[in-house]
Ligand SMILES: Cc1ncc(C[n+]2csc(CCOP(=O)(O)OP(=O)(O)O)c2C)c(N)n1
């Protein structure tokens with residue numbers, strides 16, 4: 001995949017049985033429930049990055065920690081949160097902060113808010129000498145926040161077991177990220193995972209006017 005960069009030092013850890021179609025169908029189910037007025041809470045749907053995420057999750061052990069954002073349904077599904085459990089959490093208003101103890105999965109709906117949590121977890125894992133890694137998924141706009149640079153530097157300087165995945169859809173809601181920062185080409189350190197994609201849903205909701213039941 002030309003639009004996906006994975007550093008060579010990373011090794012594959014597991015097979016992913018789930019297909020792009022499984023992911024798309026899961027989100028379609030949520031879209032339908034939302035449009036039918038059955039989810040009176042904010043939702044953020046994913047579409048367009050199935051193949052990139054399926055590839056990335058092959059490098060993630062099932063015991064590792066995942067930290068994600070408001071747009072987390074695909075990450076949770078791929079990390080092994082059972083689809084029924086995931087769907088229930090979303091229906092009950094937790095689309096933006098799905099969580100799970102086993103597999104270890106945590107989100108924050110605050111832009112940048114997840115980074116210090118991922119860092120702290122990686123620090124604890126290192127101190128306790130546990131054989132796990134932490135993976136934090138952030139968007140292109142979040143990657144331009146000061147907190148990303150602090151967390152990145154701290155984690156590298158202290159050699160923490162923290163991997164960064166930058167998901168670049170070019171936008172922050174409807175704002176053009178590169179235009180905002182006057183950037184010609186997004187640039188990242190060579191040791192982060194990076195992919196570019198086009199989000200095939202609106203930034204939040206489904207684009208339809210919904211009357212809640
Ligand atoms: C502190 C904070 N400010 C504003 C928002 C509103 N907000 C929700 S999603 C989002 C877009 C962030 O863009 P990016 O990091 O590229 O993530 P994407 O949704 O494009 O994957 C913003 C600004 C927020 N969640 N938290």
Ligand SMILES: [Mg+2]
Pocket residue numbers: 139140141167168169170171172173
């Ligand atoms: Mg974005």
